[in-house]
Amino acid sequence: MGNSIEVKDLTLNFGSVSVLKNMNLDVAEGEFVVLLGPSGCGKSTLLNCLAGLLDITDGQIWIKGNNVTWSEPSERGIGMVFQSYALYPQMTVRGNLSFGLKNAKVPQPEIDKRIARAASILQIEPLLDRKPAALSGGQRQRVAIGRALVRDVDVFLFDEPLSNLDAKLRSELRVEIKRLHNQLGNTMVYVTHDQIEALTLADRIAVMKGGVIQQLAEPLEIYNRPSNLFVAGFIGSPSMNFLKGRTIEGGRAFQFGATRIDLAGYDxxxxxxxxxxxLGVRPEHITVSTTPVPGPSIPAEVEIDEHLGADSLLWLKAEGANMSVRVPVEGRLPPGTKVHLGLDIPKASLFDVKTEQRI
Amino acid sequence: MADVGMAMSGPRGAKPKRALSPRNIMLYGILIMVCVYYLLPLWVMVMTSLKGMPEVRLGNIFSPPVEITFQPWVKAWSEACTGLNCDGLSRGFWNSVIITVPSVILSIAIASVNGYALINWKFKGSDVFFTILIFGSFIPYQIMLYPIVILLREAGLYGTLWGLVIVHTIFGMPILTLLFRNYFSSIPEELFKAARVDGAGFWGIYFRIMLPMSLPIFVVALILQVTGIWNDFLFGVVYTKPDLYPMTVQLNNIVNSVQGVKEYNVNMAATVLTGLVPLIVYFVSGKLFVRGIAAGAVKG
Known part of the structure; x- marks a missing residue:
């Protein structure tokens, strides 16, 4: 299968500010790629470059085997969904859906057919003759997705489409977008700062920071084997515990304060x-016990105990460092309890402080 | 049940308001005074214009006419003499219409496209261009009066209606462009992006997306331009010739004519007639005007 989108050495400068730096990204046909990162990392900018809404400084963009670097947005074979929906307020839903098709001089029967299909996929048939102002947020976003759908394109670009919705609606529409992707099989590029959306939707996630892709991999790979400190800290909530120390004995063990942690099984x-x-360890990869466990363990003291419903979070102090541990509800401990922590080393990550890269 | 009765015995519902509270007396007192202050001149004008000259000479300018006559109005409109012409204000009225309509349409059309391009189609140097344009609105007209005479003469437009139309269009450009630019900047950029993805071009987006969303600001521009151009005296007297004088110049010539008796009633009628057009525009579109000014003011 060929690549649907190829970004080659893409560079974008605003004046003297470099926003995207020599970026390369290949998206396979039918793949769902999520661009994830904090605000200002360049993820939306990259999407706008793909859409042709921003002129790039250097490099090339290929979509479906065509070099579209200098093409108009409408000629690139893309559909785009915006955060603020961007529905034309003076037109009905039908008018919104048909606007692009009329511009492209698609014959009316074909327009009607495509609108009917999109409306049935998105279940917005009863809304077709309403104005956007008479729709709820979720309905508006459906219409916005519909506007991309009727264009009958291969590539969908989503720019934080769910950020303006409330939590319940967000998870509903998230599932719907996933279903849409399974149903249509289009290539989708999706920008978000919400890691739950990224982890649930993506075939691959590109974690970005400072205009550079930090890691491009499948969600589980990103979660379990983050390639550097930024990715490790950005993904996961609460974030990964970082234990500062040094590696000893030729790399067989890790010295954390007074505790020697054996690195046997490190991946x-x-x-x-x-x-x-x-040494980075996720909160769910730490075990807590009130009695000393066999083998090396880190002595710690419970500071705060947070009840999350399904499970519980313990915030502890160990060797002067703050740590969080996810425990089952029945494992809750009152503050002040002295405990011993055991680490799941095969699931942990080691980073070099100087390079910030995973070892 | 007794408890419920007790609970309901106290004050309930909307708090009663006194009509003659000190606050209301102050508020309405001041409002009425301001109204009187502004309406009194209009009252004097209208009353005087409805009197015959003998009654005007009595000097009771505030009293209503004993005998109502519309002769001064008829005279002001169609008989009063300015120079050689004795067809009253009517000539000036039609001149003003012929000047105002194309000037308003042309200036608003160009300025709205200017504002749209400056916000949505930024080009290299667009901000500098905008700054220069705005700077233009701070230069006093008098400085440019004579250079424009020369420019119009060279273009063969001096003393013609179209010359004046062009002058009005150019002088309306800075403030109107600012107005439209600020209004368009309050329209979400994503809407513009969506339209571009949908394949609409420069004019497509302007006519199909921007225009329908911008009615209030067009009304504001319309009012500003109609009143401004209608009330203009300076350009009218400098760039046209007597045949083409706008209404304001004609009015001045009637009121300030030196020979004969000063006909105050005719002068008053002529003045009210001249001011009627801007007045009607205000009344018809007042609500939209306020809304548009507020909408344009949000961002800038």
Whole structure:
């Protein structure tokens, strides 16, 4: 299967400010790629470049085997869904859906056919003759998706489409977008700052920061084997625990305060001996016990106990560092309890402090 | 049940308001005074214009006419003499219409496209261009009066209606462009982007997306231009010739004519007639005017 989108050495400068730096990104046919990152990381900018709404400084953009670097947005074979819906307020839903088709001089019977199909897929048939002002937020976003749908294009671009919706609606529409993707099989590029959306929707996630893709991988890979400290800290809530220490004994163990942690089973490259290293462990990969466990364990004290419903979060202090641990509800402990922590080393990540890269 | 009765015995519902509270007396007192202050001149004008000259000479300017006559109005409109012409204000009225209509349409059409392009189709140097344009609105007209005479002469437009139309269009440009630019900047950019993805071009987006959303600001521009151009005296007297004088110049010539008796009743009628057009425009579109000014003021 060929690539649907190819971004080659894309660079974008606003004056002297470099927004996107020498970026390369291939998206396979039918793939769902999520661009994820904090605000200002360039993810929406990249999407606007793909759509042709921003002129790039250097590089090339290919869509469906065509070099569209200099093409108009409407000639690129893309449909776009915006955060604020961007529905034309003076037109009815039908008018909104047909606007692009009329511009493209699609014959009326074909327009009617496509609108009928999109409306039935998105279940907005009863709304077709209403104005956007008479729709709820969720309905408006459906219409906005419909506007991309009727264009009958191969590539859908989503620019934070769910950010303006409330939490319940957001999860509903998230599932719907996933269903739409399964049903249509289009290539989709989806920008969000919400990691839950990214993890649930994506075939692959591109985590971005400072105009550079930090890691491009499948969601589980990103979650379990983050390639650097930024990705490790950005993905996961609460975020990964970072234990500052050093690797000893030729890389067989990690020294954290007074505790020696054996690194047997670590899933990564050559650890070697490093003076500045960080051991990253997710809150759910730590076990808590009130009695000393066999093998090395970190002594800690419970500070706060947060009840989340399905499970519980313990905030602890260990060797002067703050840590969080996810425990089952029955594992809750009152503040002040002295505990011992065991780490799941095969699921942990080691980082070099200087390069910030995963070892 | 007794408890419910007790609970309901106290004050309930909307709090009663006194009509003659000190606050209301102050508020309406001041409003009435301001109204009288502004309406008194109009009263004097209308009353005087309805009197015959003998009654005017009595000097009771505030009293209503004993004998109502519309002769001064007829005279002001169609008989009063200015120079050689004795067809009253009517000539000036039609001149003003012929000047105002194309000037208003042309200036609003160009300025709205200007504002739209400056916000949505930024080009290299567009901000500098805008700054220069705005700077133009701070330059006093008098400085440019004579250079424009020369420019119009060279273009062969001096003393013609079209010359004046062009002058009005150019002088309306800075403030109107600012007005439209600020209004368009309050329209979400994503709407513009969506239209571009939908394949609409420069004019397509302007006519199909921007225009339908911008009625209030067009009404504001319309009022500003109609009143401004209608009330203009300076350009009218400088750039046209007596045959083509607009109504304001004609009015001045009637009121300030030196020979004969000063006919105050005719002068008053002529003045009210001249002011009628802007007045009607205000009354018809007043609500939209306020809304548009507020909408344009949000961003800027």
């Amino acid at each position: 990564g490259g050559a650890v070697l001996e490093r003076d500045d290293a960080i």
